[in-house]
Every structure is written in structure tokens, then in C-alpha cells.
Amino acid sequence: MQVTETLNEGLKRGYTITVSADELDVKVNEKLAEAQPDVEMKGFRKGKVPMALLKKQFGQRLVGEAMQETIDGAMNKHFEDSGDRPAVQPEVTMVDGETWKEGDDVVVKMSYEALPTMPDVDLKAISLEKLVAKADEASVDDALKNLAETAQDFEEKDGEAEEGDQVVFDFVGKVDGEVFEGGSAEDYPLVLGSNSFIPGFEDQLKGVTAGEEKAVEVTFPEEYGAENLAGKPAVFDCTIKAVKSPRAAEIDDELAKKFGAEDLAALRTQITERLEAEYAGAARAVMKRHLLDRLDEVVTFDLPPSLVDAEASQIAHQLWHEENPEVEGHDHAKVEPTEEHVKLAVRRVKLGLLLAELGQKAEVEVTDAEMTQAVMNQARQYPGQERQFFEFVQQNQQMQQQLRAPIFEDKVVDYVFELADVSEKEISKEELEKAVEALEDE
Structure with a gap:
């Protein structure tokens, strides 16, 4: 086997790998000898098929395997000897691949870009500044206020429901005048602006008061999960039980316990x-x-x-x-x-x-x-x-x-x-x- 350098420019490398016909034949014979003990063929006992017959029967198929293994071995040895590390998978093409016939030498072109040799870096000479910030009282107070808001309670209010208020109500949903499964509930607490209901539903509850009855008309989205409701208009008969305004939780030991x-x-x-x-x-x-x-x-x-x-x-x-x-x-x-x-x-x-x-x-x-x-x-x-x-x-x-x-x-x-x-x-x-x-x- 012969490896000849054809390009060495910057990080670009090119080589020609030549595997002689004799080397390839030796490799094929090795593979046949390895397989011979397990081969069974009519007219011969297992493991006693003559090599000449084995080569005639299987040689053509083994040539490709032998060729690939030999070239792979040559490439691996080249990288081991040269110390090159290809940046990406090397490009390998067979010269005269379309006209190659058994008995010819195998000539392959290999090209790749080598990874560069890294210079030594004195890491101890690199100066860096580590910024250190402490949590001041104001920041802690702001975080506590945010926690209190997330743990907010609601208290009943007089007047109309506004964005952020909680409306407690009963509702019955109907499509084409018929009540549908899963469209009814009692004492449901809904925070206006939470967008937890069908688009347009919560907007129609703004301005309602406790004791009021209201028909909310909406259309289910086309992509709604239930196929029997998707894209259909619906009416929800709502009975308002209470309107409540949000009240942030007190910042005290009880709030602390809510957060563990x-x-x-x-x-x-x-x-x-x-x-x-x-x-x-x-x-x-x-x-x-x-x-x-x-x-x-x-x-x-x-x-x-x-x-x-x-x-x-x-x-x-x-x-x-x-x-x-x-x-x-x-x-x-x-x-x-x-x-x-x-x-x-x-x-x-x-x-x-x-x-x-x-x-x-x-x-x-x-x-x-x-x-x-x-x-x-x-x-x-x-x-x-x-x-x-x-x-x-x-x-x-x-x-x-x-x-x-x-x-x-x-x-x-x-x-x-x-x-x-x-x-x-x-x-x-x-x-x-x-x-x-x-x-x-x-």
C-alpha cells in the first residue's frame, strides 16, 4: 500500500492511497480462510470446501469488503502517524471507479481540512473581574410584595365587576338550544382577565353585579379540542352570585407558611x-x-x-x-x-x-x-x-x-x-x- 501526499496548503490536505491488486487478493484470501470452517456446500463436508471454489463463489462479493477495510485501515494509520485530526469527514473518491475491474490496483483520493494546532495559552495571565451584588432590603421587600400578590385573596365588593376582579357564578352552556356535556357549573370562581375561558367570554362579564343574570354569547374556536363544539356558536346562561375584588395577602408569618x-x-x-x-x-x-x-x-x-x-x-x-x-x-x-x-x-x-x-x-x-x-x-x-x-x-x-x-x-x-x-x-x-x-x- 502506498500513501502519497498531493496537497499541503494551510489546513488543506490531499493524498492518494494506492492498494495493489496483490494486496487486495491477499485480503480476500484471508477473509475466505476465516470463513472456510463454517461454509457448507453441496458435495462437500462442512469446512472442506476448496479455497478455489470458495473464491469463485464468494470472491467477487468479498472484494468490496476487502477494499473498504483496506482503505479504512490506511486512513486510520495515516491519521495515527501524522497526528492530523480532520475538521469534518474526509472526502474519499475512487479514481477510475467506473472502469475498475478485478485485478487492477485500487487508487483512492482522500482530501480533508485538518484541525489546527492550538497555541499554548497562559490562563494565569488572564485578568478577570467578578461582579458581586448583594440583595438589599428594598429588593427583598419588592419580592415579598410580589409573593403577596400571587397569594392574593378576594373580598366581596359592591358595584360592577372590573378587570382583575373575581366573579363567582353559575352557568349553563347551550349549543343549538341544547345543553352540552361539560358546559355547566355552579359557584365557579373566574378572575376576569385570566383568559381561562373561551375568547370573548370574560369581556362580557365585565360590568355585571351580584344577583344579575346574563346570557353570554360566544363562538368556540375552530381548533377547539371537542370536535362536536369546534367552530359552533354557544350561549351561556349565567347567574352572578358574587363580585369580589383582589386583596393582596398580608406580609406576615402566615404568608411565609404558605410558601413553606x-x-x-x-x-x-x-x-x-x-x-x-x-x-x-x-x-x-x-x-x-x-x-x-x-x-x-x-x-x-x-x-x-x-x-x-x-x-x-x-x-x-x-x-x-x-x-x-x-x-x-x-x-x-x-x-x-x-x-x-x-x-x-x-x-x-x-x-x-x-x-x-x-x-x-x-x-x-x-x-x-x-x-x-x-x-x-x-x-x-x-x-x-x-x-x-x-x-x-x-x-x-x-x-x-x-x-x-x-x-x-x-x-x-x-x-x-x-x-x-x-x-x-x-x-x-x-x-x-x-x-x-x-x-x-x-
Whole structure:
């Protein structure tokens, strides 16, 4: 077997692999000898079929297998000896493939883009600033007020029902004058503006008073779940029992107990810890961006054009769909990347390769427990279909990689944080919010 270099330009590589007819014949004979003990053929005992007859019977079929195995072996040995790592799957074509016949040498062209050699990075020389924000009393008070509003009670009021009020009423729904199943209830508490009823229903209850009777006329949506009601007009005869206005719960120990805390002091402590955890998450995002910016500045190496082109196309495609949300499919015209798309692609590919190299050197791994947690978090987006989602992920390598990649990246970033020169800076919540907003504007 002979491997001859035909191209070595930047990261582009080209080789010709030649497998002689004799080598291929030896490989075929090896495969026949391996199979001979198990072959049964009329007129011969098992394992006693002559090699010449085996070759005549099965040789043609084994040539393809032998050819593929030999070329794969040559490619693997080349990558092992050269140390090259292809950026994408190498392109392999057979020279004179249409005219090749048994007894000829096999000549294959292989081309690929090699991943670049990463420069050493002195992570300890990278200076970063860690923003630290504390939860002040005003922020805790605001959070308590929000909790009190979510735990609001309702008290009866005189006068007409308004947006946000609770109307307690009996109703009987009819379609074509006939009462339908599931269309009636007694003492039903409905908060106006909750949009929990058919569109238009709640608006017609605005202005009602306790003791009033009202016929609410609506039309079921065309996509309504019950086929016998979808798209049909209906009348609901309503008897108003009470109109109640919302009243925020008192901020006291009783409120704290509703949220699982022992008393108000314990609830304030929980809120403080939650807020500061949120601040820490936001501060980490800011520091991560600054780290990536710094790495982008100080590290330089050649990038495989194929990876940049693929990333730019993906960015352009994704942004196009965000700008055209009404288009759900992907059968639209090709979206050509702009200079801005390419610029962003260069950054992403560069940082992606660098973080992958840093993670490999640091032996960073995503554990099974971390993957399981990631799958569980994602599965919550599909209530009632969690099991199907788990099975889908198990069978889909691409989906597994999509879930693993951000976990790996964050673990590498944390590794760099540990080595970098990090100083803390205490700031206010407002200053932290501005720092986060600045990231979104970039």
C-alpha cells in the first residue's frame, strides 16, 4: 500500500492511497480462510470446501469488503502517524471507479481540512473581574410584595365587576338550544382577565353585579379540542352570585407558611439567598463573556474554512427564521450569509475549538448524572411526554451532543476561572443589570 501526499496548503490536505491488486487478493484470501470452517456446500463436508471454489463463489462479493477495510485501515494509520485530526469527514473518491475491474490496483483520493494546532495559552495571565451584588432590603421587600400578590385573596365588593376582579357564578352552556356535556357549573370562581375561558367570554362579564343574570354569547374556536363544539356558536346562561375584588395577602408569618417557610424572617432569608443566586448567575454570564472576549483577542490560529462556512450558514438560517417566524419549514430559498454572519462564525468556531482543546487537556468530562439532569430539564418542556423524550434522546446522538455541548463548555469555563487572575468588585443590582444589558446590545 502506498500513501502519497498531493496537497499541503494551510489546513488543506490531499493524498492518494494506492492498494495493489496483490494486496487486495491477499485480503480476500484471508477473509475466505476465516470463513472456510463454517461454509457448507453441496458435495462437500462442512469446512472442506476448496479455497478455489470458495473464491469463485464468494470472491467477487468479498472484494468490496476487502477494499473498504483496506482503505479504512490506511486512513486510520495515516491519521495515527501524522497526528492530523480532520475538521469534518474526509472526502474519499475512487479514481477510475467506473472502469475498475478485478485485478487492477485500487487508487483512492482522500482530501480533508485538518484541525489546527492550538497555541499554548497562559490562563494565569488572564485578568478577570467578578461582579458581586448583594440583595438589599428594598429588593427583598419588592419580592415579598410580589409573593403577596400571587397569594392574593378576594373580598366581596359592591358595584360592577372590573378587570382583575373575581366573579363567582353559575352557568349553563347551550349549543343549538341544547345543553352540552361539560358546559355547566355552579359557584365557579373566574378572575376576569385570566383568559381561562373561551375568547370573548370574560369581556362580557365585565360590568355585571351580584344577583344579575346574563346570557353570554360566544363562538368556540375552530381548533377547539371537542370536535362536536369546534367552530359552533354557544350561549351561556349565567347567574352572578358574587363580585369580589383582589386583596393582596398580608406580609406576615402566615404568608411565609404558605410558601413553606417557618416564619417571615425565614422567608426573607430564603428570598435573599434566591436573589443573590440570581445575581451570581448574571455576574457569571458577564464574566464568561469577558473571558471569551479576552481569549478571542489573545489567541490566534488558522481556522478550517469548511467549519466557518457551515457555522455562518447556520447562523444566517437561524436568524432568518427569527425574522420570519411564520415560516415553519426549511424548504425556502437558501439564505446567503452576510459579512456579519461570517464574522460571528469565525469567533464561534475559534472559541469552540479552543475551549474543546482546553477541556481535553484538562480532562474535563460530562458525567452521566449531569447528562441525565440536562435531559430531565429539557423533558419538562413536554409535559406528559417525558418518557418519549427520554427515549428520543437515547436514540439520537445529535440530540445528545446538543445537550452535552453547553455543559462541557461551562465546565471548561469554570476550569479557566479557577486558573485566571480574578478580582471581585462589589456593585449594586442596578449596575449589574446594566452590565447584563450591555451584553445583549453587543
